[in-house]
Amino acid sequence: MNLMLMGLPGAGKGTQAEKIVDKYHIIHISTGDMFREAMANETPVGLKAKGFIDKGELVPDEVTNELVKERLGQDDVKQNGYMLDGFPRNLEQAKALAQINADLGLKLDAVIDIDVDPAILVERLSGRFICKNCGATYHKLNHPTKVAGVCDRCGSHEFYQREDDKPETVKNRLAVNVKMNTPLIDFYQKDGILHRIDGDQAIDQVFADVDTVLNKIY
Structure with a gap:
């Protein structure tokens, strides 16, 4: 079973990813982990990515796509299936993933x-x-x-919020993510493999709904 996991920041994606892995023993592949692993192992693509990261530059799509192909071609993925988290992030990457799957003889079963x-x-x-x-x-x-x-620990009455946690900053971050996710949602909806799960429920109920979808394709 091969999956892609989507969700805005704060939607509880990480918690659901853990639950999916615990039940289905699928290989959870996050973009960050994939980059770190490839660079640590000094694979050719990992070294290519490191060149951009060391210069403080964004890694181009074509390098990220190569990295994904390298990772999805490994034996643990062939045996257990994959769950992508953080890739694809745009329409071009989604099209590249379709080609990667075709090249490797794999198929994306569901987008959650x-x-x-x-x-x-x-x-x-x-x-x-x-x-x-x-x-x-x-x-x-x-x-x-x-x-x-009143602070429980020291009794102080003074509190502050980090810039990242302020409502305006959060709204802007969410707006960027909505703009980025909308074309992907449309793309996978047309493909007939998108499953939208109501994340505004208790954690176990969200997973029960995810599990219902996965049971049909497992």
Whole structure:
């Protein structure tokens, strides 16, 4: 079984990836891990990618595509199937993946999109705040202070938010991801393999819905 996992930041994609791996023993391939592994092993493509990364440049699509092909051609993938996470990131990469699968005699069985309204994700992602005095971290929804406005650890009343956690920054990051994901969603919807899962549910219910889809193709 070969999968691709999609979802906006904060949608719970990482948690669902772990659950899928635990049940189906599929090979989880994230772009970051793939780059690190190829560079550590000093494969020809890994060295090519390292040349760009060392200069602080983005790795071009054609190098990323080569890296994906190298990884998907390995024995563990042939035996257990793969779950791609973070690739493809654009339409050209999606078309390249189709060609890679064809070249390797593989097939993408399903694209799982953990779908959560961006407005809900803004609340999830911008809820973190930190005690200015001792650095204790809280979240207004998931882990508030026991007494409003008072740090549990040191009793301070001063808190701050990191730039990355501020609502406007989070909204911008989500908008970029929505723009990037929309053509991919359309592409895989036309292909008939896209499955949108409601990510605004309890974690176990989200996985139950994912599992229902996977059971049909496993």
